[in-house]
Amino acid sequence: MWQALRKPTFIIPALSAESGIAAFLTQALAIAAKDVRSEIRSREAVSGSLVFALLVMIIFNFAFDLEGEMAEVAGPGVLWVAIALAGMMGLGHVFAKEREQGGLQGLLLTPIDRGAIFLGKMTGALLLTLALEAFLLPLFALFSNVSILSPGLMVVVLMGTLGFVTVGTLFSAMAVTSRSRELMLPLLLLPVATPVLLAAVEGTRFALQGEPWSELVPPLTMLAAFDVVFLGLCPFLFEYVMEEMGA
Secondary structure (H helix, E strand, C coil): CHHHHHCCCCCCCCCHHHHHHHHHHHHHHHHHHHHHHHHHHHCHHHHHHHHHHHHHHHHHHHHHCCCCHHHHHCHHHHHHHHHHHHHHHHHCCCCHHHHHCCCHHHHHHCCCCHHHHHHHHHHHHHHHHHHHHHHHHHHHHHHHCCCCCCHHHHHHHHHHHHHHHHHHHHHHHHHCCCCCHHHHHHHHHHHHHHHHHHHHHHHHHHHHCCCCHHHHHHHHHHHHHHHHHHHHHHHHHHHHHHHHHHC
């Protein structure tokens, strides 16, 4: 009788694939949550990026007078220049804190999947960049006198940001070991991310002009293609980057 009572009343099936995926996502979310909490406490990357983005928007507003037709012509480019430049400031801090505080070796020695580290870092950077854009878009609407309450614009911004941050996280890991990482990150990132930014600018222009979804299909298709390629390739390349970081 005691043997029967001591037996477990349920059995967890040994589904290695599902358990592996669940553990992978748990590890990635833990790293992303750690980065977000750290940034909320320090506010180093977000505050600097917000101030820099505000200066970029003000300077371009006085340079181009973003109203009327100029808002539709130059506005999308101004918006994405501000997102890219301010976003790079945030991406520069993705691995810099671990490097400066001596936690980089600890991160490399953790017994978790390298892809989970990349996904966690990328997710944290994506959330912070989206927070930056939540500040930039109303500011852009105020300067340009345009409506940003467009589903097409939101989709373009989200897909463009995903591709930019994904490849930016990889190059941030590559540049962190360099003494001049502030210079190396833009040199590595901008040539690769330029097609994503161009497609995002084109999609943003169509969305601001109120074009139908059929006009948004080409830039959205290009953005989706880059997002899929970057999301599939960057975690694989991150394995080799981590080996170089630990060397």
